[in-house]
Amino acid sequence: MKWEVVIGLEVHTQLTTKSKIFSPASTAFGAAPNTQTAVVDIALPGALPVMNRAAVERAIQFGLAIGANVKRRSVFDRKNYFYPDLPKGYQISQMDLPIVEGGVITIQVGLETRSINLTRAHLEEDAGKSLHEDYQGMTGIDLNRAGTPLLEIVSEPEMRSSAEAVAYAKALYELVTWIGICDGNMSEGSFRVDANVSVRPVGQVELGTRREIKNLNSFKFLQQAIDYEIRWQIETIEDGGRVVQGTVLFDPDKGETRMMRSKEDAHDYRYFPDPDLPPLVISEEWIERVRSELPELPVAMQARFIEQYGISAYDARMLTSSKILAAYFEATVAAGADAKLAANWIMGDISATLNREEKTIADCPISAAALGALIARISDNTINNKTAKDVLKKMWESGATADVIIERDGLKQESDTGAIEAIVDTVLAANPKAIEEYRSGKEKALNALVGQVMKGSGGKANPAMALELLKKKVG
Amino acid sequence: MLTIKQIIDQLASGETTAVALATQYLDRIAAHQHLNAFITVDREKSLAQAAAADAARAAGDTRPLLGVPLAHKDIFCAEGWKTSCGSKMLDNFIAPYSSNVVERCDAAGLVTLGRTNMDEFAMGSSNENSFYGPVKNPWDLTAVPGGSSGGSAAAVAARLVPMATGTDTGGSIRQPAAFCGITGIKPTYGTVSRFGMIAYASSLDQGGAMAQTAEDCAILLNVMAGFDERDSTSLQQASEDYTRDLNQSLAGLKIGLPREYFADGLAGDVRAAIDAAVAEFKKLGASIVDVSLPNTQMAIPAYYVIAPAEASTNLSRFDGVRYGHRASEYSGLNEMYEKTRAEGFGDEVKRRILTGAYVLSHGYYDAYYLQAQKIRRMIANDFQAVFKECDVLFSPVSPSTAWNLGEKTADPVAMYLEDIYTLGVNLAGLPAMSVPVGFGSNGRPVGMQIIGNYAGESRMLGMAHQYQQVTDWHTKAPQL
Numbered sequence: 001m002k003w004e005v006v007i008g009l010e011v012h013t014q015l016t017t018k019s020k021i022f023s024p025a026s027t028a029f030g031a032a033p034n035t036q037t038a039v040v041d042i043a044l045p046g047a048l049p050v051m052n053r054a055a056v057e058r059a060i061q062f063g064l065a066i067g068a069n070v071k072r073r074s075v076f077d078r079k080n081y082f083y084p085d086l087p088k089g090y091q092i093s094q095m096d097l098p099i100v101e102g103g104v105i106t107i108q109v110g111l112e113t114r115s116i117n118l119t120r121a122h123l124e125e126d127a128g129k130s131l132h133e134d135y136q137g138m139t140g141i142d143l144n145r146a147g148t149p150l151l152e153i154v155s156e157p158e159m160r161s162s163a164e165a166v167a168y169a170k171a172l173y174e175l176v177t178w179i180g181i182c183d184g185n186m187s188e189g190s191f192r193v194d195a196n197v198s199v200r201p202v203g204q205v206e207l208g209t210r211r212e213i214k215n216l217n218s219f220k221f222l223q224q225a226i227d228y229e230i231r232w233q234i235e236t237i238e239d240g241g242r243v244v245q246g247t248v249l250f251d252p253d254k255g256e257t258r259m260m261r262s263k264e265d266a267h268d269y270r271y272f273p274d275p276d277l278p279p280l281v282i283s284e285e286w287i288e289r290v291r292s293e294l295p296e297l298p299v300a301m302q303a304r305f306i307e308q309y310g311i312s313a314y315d316a317r318m319l320t321s322s323k324i325l326a327a328y329f330e331a332t333v334a335a336g337a338d339a340k341l342a343a344n345w346i347m348g349d350i351s352a353t354l355n356r357e358e359k360t361i362a363d364c365p366i367s368a369a370a371l372g373a374l375i376a377r378i379s380d381n382t383i384n385n386k387t388a389k390d391v392l393k394k395m396w397e398s399g400a401t402a403d404v405i406i407e408r409d410g411l412k413q414e415s416d417t418g419a420i421e422a423i424v425d426t427v428l429a430a431n432p433k434a435i436e437e438y439r440s441g442k443e444k445a446l447n448a449l450v451g452q453v454m455k456g457s458g459g460k461a462n463p464a465m466a467l468e469l470l471k472k473k474v475g
Numbered sequence: 476m477l478t479i480k481q482i483i484d485q486l487a488s489g490e491t492t493a494v495a496l497a498t499q500y501l502d503r504i505a506a507h508q509h510l511n512a513f514i515t516v517d518r519e520k521s522l523a524q525a526a527a528a529d530a531a532r533a534a535g536d537t538r539p540l541l542g543v544p545l546a547h548k549d550i551f552c553a554e555g556w557k558t559s560c561g562s563k564m565l566d567n568f569i570a571p572y573s574s575n576v577v578e579r580c581d582a583a584g585l586v587t588l589g590r591t592n593m594d595e596f597a598m599g600s601s602n603e604n605s606f607y608g609p610v611k612n613p614w615d616l617t618a619v620p621g622g623s624s625g626g627s628a629a630a631v632a633a634r635l636v637p638m639a640t641g642t643d644t645g646g647s648i649r650q651p652a653a654f655c656g657i658t659g660i661k662p663t664y665g666t667v668s669r670f671g672m673i674a675y676a677s678s679l680d681q682g683g684a685m686a687q688t689a690e691d692c693a694i695l696l697n698v699m700a701g702f703d704e705r706d707s708t709s710l711q712q713a714s715e716d717y718t719r720d721l722n723q724s725l726a727g728l729k730i731g732l733p734r735e736y737f738a739d740g741l742a743g744d745v746r747a748a749i750d751a752a753v754a755e756f757k758k759l760g761a762s763i764v765d766v767s768l769p770n771t772q773m774a775i776p777a778y779y780v781i782a783p784a785e786a787s788t789n790l791s792r793f794d795g796v797r798y799g800h801r802a803s804e805y806s807g808l809n810e811m812y813e814k815t816r817a818e819g820f821g822d823e824v825k826r827r828i829l830t831g832a833y834v835l836s837h838g839y840y841d842a843y844y845l846q847a848q849k850i851r852r853m854i855a856n857d858f859q860a861v862f863k864e865c866d867v868l869f870s871p872v873s874p875s876t877a878w879n880l881g882e883k884t885a886d887p888v889a890m891y892l893e894d895i896y897t898l899g900v901n902l903a904g905l906p907a908m909s910v911p912v913g914f915g916s917n918g919r920p921v922g923m924q925i926i927g928n929y930a931g932e933s934r935m936l937g938m939a940h941q942y943q944q945v946t947d948w949h950t951k952a953p954q955l
Contacts, residue, residue, distance in 0.1 A: 039572055044571070044798070045792070047670075050705060078788050080791060082791065082794060088792050089794060272840070272844060276707060276708065
């Protein structure tokens with residue numbers, strides 16, 4: 001039987017507010033346990049939540065960025081359950097009336113572009129942490145994280161493979177970090193993914209029974225977990241078994257998913273509107289102000305790059321994979337570099353070297369201005385491409401500018417026709433066979449000889465000029 | 476005994492001092508412990524606060540209420556004070572922060588004489604649900620003082636304190652004020668900040684003032700009321716002087732008598748006392764109109780769905796994890812929760828948590844909680860309709876005078892039904908007060924309820940004050 005996979009994702013993004021969603025305590029990561037807790041976070045008797053407008057503003061930014069409906073009125077609900085790291089005995093969330101409804105994320109898998117629809121995004125508070133180690137059989141509770149603002153972003157079940165799910169998660173990640181509502185620090189839990197996975201025979205309309213894989217905090221684990229889960233579900237059904245709706249955890253060491261609880265054990269959360277918080281009403285003015293302050297979004301920027309710089313769609317997409325990379329590219333061009341060359345260099349040597357050194361573009365030792373100046377020297381024929389690669393390496397190591405290195409090391413390319421002509425003559429004399437091939441119509445035969453001319457010149461010959469001379473002499 | 480007005484004058488003139496007053500009242504509290512009006516009294520702490528007030532006054536501090544004593548209901552967190560809310564659950568809880576109400580009282584220079592007894596988590600109409608035992612009605616030690624602010628009402632009635640804070644979720648200021656023959660006001664929902672006031676039912680809870688006279692209530696409400704950004708339901712309104720209308724004439728005032736509040740079930744002696752008070756108001760220039768609040772009966776079921784629903788989750792934080800009672804022996808997390816809450820909560824609290832969890836649970840929510848919210852809106856609309864015909868409503872506070880201790884404890888529903896005249900006000904968020912208007916055939920006090928429209932407190936207090944200028948019910952004190 002042929003199987004179709006159905007995946008929907010719920011992503012918890014931690015918002016970049018300084019204080020918590022309902023209390024004035026700091027959200028900074030890594031402080032000593034229970035030091036970042038106001039009366040609300042410990043849920044002392046009489047403590048009351050107060051909405052943090054900065055969290056609301058980030059939700060509005062997100063809604064506008066994905067073309068969603070930002071609700072003028074949304075409601076906070078209490079989700080009731082007992083757990084030691086949930087100090088109030090309920091989580092404040094949004095159930096029936098979330099702040100954001102709808103919206104679209106565009107993903108690219110291979111050559112195909114797809115639009116994934118979002119169901120909703122809602123504001124809620126994070127819980128604290130239970131610490132099971134180091135307490136001699138007891139459990140410690142750290143409430144620093146309790147009350148950290150989260151935007152839970154829920155997609156429609158429209159993804160059909162782990163590759164699409166990862167592409168969606170990455171696109172979402174790029175967007176929330178691009179607009180600055182999430183710091184994207186996955187190892188600190190700033191971006192956590194739950195994947196709802198089911199399978200059904202191809203052609204069947206009705207959805208299969210889903211299982212939800214909880215708390216995946218890397219794209220790699222997301223892919224592995226979904227792939228395992230798909231295999232497990234298909235095998236289970238094909239072996240005559242039945243998928244039971246429930247929640248599973250992914251064990252990265254074993255590469256397996258494991259049942260945590262079935263739907264039968266699910267809580268009745270007894271949702272109801274939180275009487276401590278009036279409905280969240282957002283004015284047109286507020287929405288318009290946020291809209292006017294939104295940065296240019298990746299999709300719009302890609303279109304502009306293609307139009308303004310004449311680069312390919314692929315290059316435009318790669319260069320807008322992060323805001324800082326896009327800014328680096330534009331600054332390189334502004335410093336005098338040809339746009340296509342700038343794109344090639346940034347996605348080629350610069351990216352490769354950064355990857356090798358496990359750095360990001362933010363830590364790049366070569367400034368956009370310096371790279372722009374280097375590329376300008378290629379365009380004005382001061383150096384050739386190959387020399388430029390060496391210059392870049394030296395710039396990376398020493399921090400000196402391209403011009404200083406070119407001058408100091410005498411790397412200026414040879415454009416003196418007389419000097420190159422002598423080398424061309426030597427090379428032609430040694431390669432009669434290539435001349436013959438060229439004359440018989442094999443245009444490329446001479447290209448191989450350019451390399452020899454370059455070698456003969458110690459890399460300094462202008463390759464275009466060398467080719468021209470070769471053709472002239474042979475032709 | 477002195478009113479707040481008189482105390483302010485005596486302190487200003489130097490006739491008395493904060494320490495002398497505190498000592499005098501603390502002695503009286505100590506002499507009347509059998510009333511069980513207080514959960515905590517800390518003589519040393521109170522006298523230190525009084526001495527500080529005297530020192531400030533000597534140094535030129537002119538805050539008018541500096542050194543005036545009061546008591547707080549044990550529901551308002553006060554830094555350094557045990558704040559038990561009448562529950563074993565919080566018997567060991569020393570509040571690490573102060574509620575907005577306590578902060579405001581402290582900032583005004585008021586001296587805290589102690590923490591008054593109350594029904595556990597403010598759930599009750601007789602003060603018999605306190606972990607610390609029932610409060611006795613100073614007028615008759617075999618009678619209940621009313622609840623849940625029974626300790627505050629009894630303390631003021633017995634002149635153990637000149638005034639006290641209270642809270643009112645379904646009548647918890649007005650009913651004990653009526654049963655104990657004092658004046659008490661629950662302002663418009665949102666007038667007094669709930670920050671630091673331990674929640675029973677958040678959408679209904681409201682702090683207020685209890686004292687001998689309407690004027691004293693106005694003075695205390697001036698201290699307690701005001702916008703607080705830490706309570707999202709706090710009203711953003713210009714600050715109000717609740718004494719401003721005290722001397723306003725009642726000529727032309729239109730008083731509505733909702734006929735459903737005078738129907739079967741109202742005791743004859745209560746009715747007679749109210750009728751006499753209404754006659755006094757006519758003499759003061761008011762006219763009477765007959766009005767109808769058709770959904771009055773539905774207030775009881777609506778209230779006993781909404782309040783328990785909110786309470787069931789408000790009280791989830793009492794889990795034994797971070798503070799308060801924790802069972803001493805348990806195995807595993809669930810047993811820790813179960814035993815802690817089974818031991819820490821009393822019967823009425825458990826009853827309301829269970830009711831609340833039930834009405835919010837899957838499959839029942841629409842039938843109970845949503846229906847109750849619809850009724851709530853209908854009741855609020857009824858009030859708005861009658862306020863087109865009249866300025867205020869007069870009614871009894873309770874169908875009868877205070878009942879006997881133990882009389883209704885076996886039948887919770889019978890006790891719920893006693894709240895018929897007070898619940899609608901909370902559901903609508905309106906201001907209402909209780910004014911002493913006489914005594915029943917058993918010699919126990921009768922209170923009359925004045926219900927105003929939103930933000931009508933000053934006018935209501937003015938009416939009560941004018942009435943108290945021509946009557947002396949509010950000056951009567953029990954023989955102890």
